[in-house]
Amino acid sequence: MMKAYLKAISYYLPPQGLGNEKINEMFPEWSADKISSKTGIYNRYIADETTFSSDLGVYAAKKLFAEHQISPGEIDYILFCTQSPDYFLPTTACLVQERLGIPISAGALDFNLGCSGYIYGLSLAKGLISSGDASNVLLITAETYSKFIHPRDKSNRTIFGDAASATLISATEGLAEIGKTVVGTDGSGAENLIVKRGGMRFPKDTDEKVSVDEYGNSRNENYLLMNGSEIFNFTSEMVPGLVDNTISKNQLTKDEVDLFVFHQANKFMLNHLRKKISIPEEKFFYFLQHCGNTVSSTIPIALYHAIKENKFLGNVLLAGFGVGYSWGATVLTVTK
Structure with missing residues (x-):
């Protein structure tokens, strides 16, 4: 059975930060020190109203390609993990394929999972490679949970931030075997x-x-x-x-x-x-x-x-x- 390797990782954070001092302005009863002592978090990044999961995912993938000299033409499968898709349909992975210039011969699918999603993604990518159905899988995780959080929900607002990651999983030897x-x-x-x-x-x-x-x-x-x-x-x-x-x-x-x-x-x-x-x-x-x-x-x-x-x-x-x-x-x- 063919082995699968994690070859490279990059990630992207939106430019707009939300620090504890700003949350303290919104909720004066919660000091910046209290937030950091309870959560271990000092800052989080928030996608603006015109930025969505596909955008974050594309930015993360472009960073991956640039930082690790990867060509979009090498990708033969896209796995896109999100619970905040751009649309009910079409599949966000299809939008990402077109924007990244990945060949139309590539497979592309979304899967809806949260905090366990990266592990499931590695497992799915390994399965595609082990079966011989793919050689280079682009695994993207992207969320804009901030769009789900009520403006006056101080508890969730202190915890969650928006981000995307991009990982290349390959049949050729890389950083680590999965x-x-x-x-x-x-x-x-x-x-x-x-x-x-x-x-x-x-x-x-x-x-x-x-x-x-x-x-x-x-x-x-x-x-x-x-x-x-x-x-x-x-x-x-x-x-x-x-x-x-x-x-x-x-x-x-x-x-x-x-x-x-x-x-x-x-x-x-x-x-x-x-x-x-x-x-x-x-x-x-x-x-x-x-x-x-x-x-x-x-x-x-x-x-x-x-x-x-x-x-x-x-x-x-x-x-x-x-x-x-x-x-x-x-x-x-x-x-x-």
Whole structure:
């Protein structure tokens, strides 16, 4: 069976920053220091009203091509992970193919996943390459969650930022071989992280009735609703087993994992998981302080910086978890 390799990663952040000082101006009861101490986030980037997921994805892919001397003509499959597509149809990946000048012989599809999306994308790309159906897969993650957040929802506004990443997965040897993947799904948690209105089942509510929760966050079913305590409980219960199963499936021991890169949800959750799983701090990578929780892009952004900091060595375990509920993990074995 043909092996699949991660060859290169780049990412793109919109130019407009939203720092904690600005959020403090919007919500005076939340100081900048309080926000950073609770979340580990100091800044996040927000797409403007004319910029959408396809735009972010195209910018990220163009950076990938430029930084790593990749020709669009080499790409024979596009996987585009987003929960904030430009349209219901056509597929955003089709728009991206045309804008990037990728050959019309390439396959292109969207898949709708959040914080586990990058892991699923690596698994799908590996499957395409292992089967011989593709040789060079462009995996793009792109989200504009800020467009889902109510202007007066201070909790979600402090956490989420917009971003896109682009990764080349190839049949030819690259940075790291993609190992075996463990995934899981529990749709019973769907209501705990949801944009309820705007699809076919529940059209957008033009009345926009707003309620205020016990923490002072404005809530409306047209916008992102997150039950933070339930998401925390799910993550705390599921991720330790996910890590153990992934290590076992890849025939490793925990000591043989050199770096752990988790979905960068928030600093509190990451610290809780690190301690619960007994991961040494020097083996656990953080990168969310400058861009926040960018959903499916957090892992590739963190990987990009781990590579830059020469921490991308040996066996690297990736784990994503969140909306769905959905979770997944894999191991990258560094070859260069």
